[in-house]
Amino acid sequence: xxxxxxxxxxxxxxxxxxxxxxxxxxxxxxxxxxxxxxxxxxxxxxxxxxxxxxxxxxxxxxxxxxxxxxxxxxxxxxxxxxxxxxxxxxxxxxxxxxxxxxxxxxxxxxxxxxxxxxxxxxxxxxxxxxxxxxxxxxxxxxxxxxxxxxxxxxxxxxxxxxxxxxxxxxxxxxxxxxxxxxxxxxxxxxxxxxxxxxxxxxxxxxxxxxxxxxxxxxxxxxxxxxxxxxxxxxxxxxxxxxxxxxxxxxxxxxxxxxxxxxxxxxxxxxxxxxxxxxxxxxxxxxxxxxxxxxxxxxxxxxxxxxxxxxxxxxxxxxxxxxxxxxxxxxxxxxxxxxxxxxxxxxxxxxxxxxxxxxxxxxxxxxxxxxxx
Ligand code: SAH
Ligand code: SF4
Ligand code: F3S
Numbered sequence: 001x002x003x004x005x006x007x008x009x010x011x012x013x014x015x016x017x018x019x020x021x022x023x024x025x026x027x028x029x030x031x032x033x034x035x036x037x038x039x040x041x042x043x044x045x046x047x048x049x050x051x052x053x054x055x056x057x058x059x060x061x062x063x064x065x066x067x068x069x070x071x072x073x074x075x076x077x078x079x080x081x082x083x084x085x086x087x088x089x090x091x092x093x094x095x096x097x098x099x100x101x102x103x104x105x106x107x108x109x110x111x112x113x114x115x116x117x118x119x120x121x122x123x124x125x126x127x128x129x130x131x132x133x134x135x136x137x138x139x140x141x142x143x144x145x146x147x148x149x150x151x152x153x154x155x156x157x158x159x160x161x162x163x164x165x166x167x168x169x170x171x172x173x174x175x176x177x178x179x180x181x182x183x184x185x186x187x188x189x190x191x192x193x194x195x196x197x198x199x200x201x202x203x204x205x206x207x208x209x210x211x212x213x214x215x216x217x218x219x220x221x222x223x224x225x226x227x228x229x230x231x232x233x234x235x236x237x238x239x240x241x242x243x244x245x246x247x248x249x250x251x252x253x254x255x256x257x258x259x260x261x262x263x264x265x266x267x268x269x270x271x272x273x274x275x276x277x278x279x280x281x282x283x284x285x286x287x288x289x290x291x292x293x294x295x296x297x298x299x300x301x302x303x304x305x306x307x308x309x310x311x312x313x314x315x316x317x318x319x320x321x322x323x324x325x326x327x328x329x330x331x332x333x334x335x336x337x338x339x340x341x342x343x344x345x346x347x348x349x350x351x352x353x354x355x356x357x358x359x360x361x362x363x364x365x366x367x368x369x370x371x372x
């Protein structure tokens with residue numbers, strides 16, 4: 001019996017798929033090379049932008065012919081997109097050949113749902129789940145091992161769906177993370193540990209007693225072995241000096257920080273609920289540059305946020321010019337149902353969003369040609 005997993009979205013979701021693969025292998029499935037030869041196909045979805053959801057719908061729709069050929073094929077859809085009950089119900093009613101629709105918190109029970117499919121279609125969306133379950137991961141990222149340190153997000157940036165589909169921040173116990181890192185390293189084939197969380201800088205604030213992200217970094221670096229530590233994603237409002245110092249001083253930590261700015265304009269940052277100003281952001285960048293020479297820096301930007309004017313967009317351009325990133329990811333604002341920004345007046349035309357994203361990416365291309 002073979003499985004095939006199709007993954008959309010962020011690194012955390014890629015890691016989530018490693019968990020799904022681990023569960024399926026425990027059930028006796030082997031990794032298949034294509035949809036055609038699979039006995040079970042799992043779509044692990046993303047809801048961050050409309051485009052991500054459209055791709056899922058198109059690709060799930062295309063499975064109809066496979067199901068026709070193989071009546072026993074099991075098709076499961078899970079992840080951030082299905083955590084929204086409206087979307088989950090839409091999927092089930094539009095695609096009668098889907099067997100299982102589950103949300104982000106139901107994955108540990110995937111085996112039970114597969115068993116139950118024999119009795120009929122499965123739809124279940126839990127509201128929230130625990131983080132510390134010890135599941136077998138099937139690691140798929142070569143010499144790099146992803147390690148989840150927390151789940152969820154408390155920030156409610158006004159454009160973002162993540163807090164609604166991933167729940168509130170929950171940190172794993174530090175000793176469980178350290179034990180996982182030790183176990184990974186003892187296998188001998190991993191050279192890099194990448195710590196994952198939507199906002200790694202707020203790691204440990206919900207633990208009793210609290211543990212800081214900087215302490216976690218130092219404790220991981222104390223583990224013996226020849227390996228590199230990396231992490232993502234950092235939120236500028238929580239990137240504290242002790243974390244910057246850890247990156248600067250710990251040899252094992254990669255000199256790289258992904259620090260999404262989203263916009264270079266203070267009015268837009270306020271509307272986005274990012275809780276820092278352009279000046280705060282620049283201060284952090286200057287500190288990083290001073291303390292960590294040659295630190296690689298990357299960022300995410302959203303263009304065409306509701307009411308963004310041409311001048312306000314120019315502030316994003318000038319911030320990109322000032323920081324001179326190693327790379328940026330630029331996204332056109334995509335309204336997500338249920339978020340605050342989707343209900344704001346002054347939604348920006350698609351044409352304008354396209355122009356701005358192209359302008360920003362062209363600037364980035366120019367900057368990459370220049371010596372830093
Ligand atoms: N937790 C991370 C980002 C997770 S989502 C952080 O706070 O930085 C990854 C990126 O997708 C975000 O940084 C943002 O730039 C983009 N994004 C999120 N919601 C979006 C939306 N509704 N439209 C366009 N881009 C969005
Ligand atoms: Fe979304 Fe903001 Fe949380 Fe990042 S910090 S996941 S952008 S709400
Ligand atoms: Fe990641 Fe997309 Fe979910 S970016 S957290 S998979 S909405």
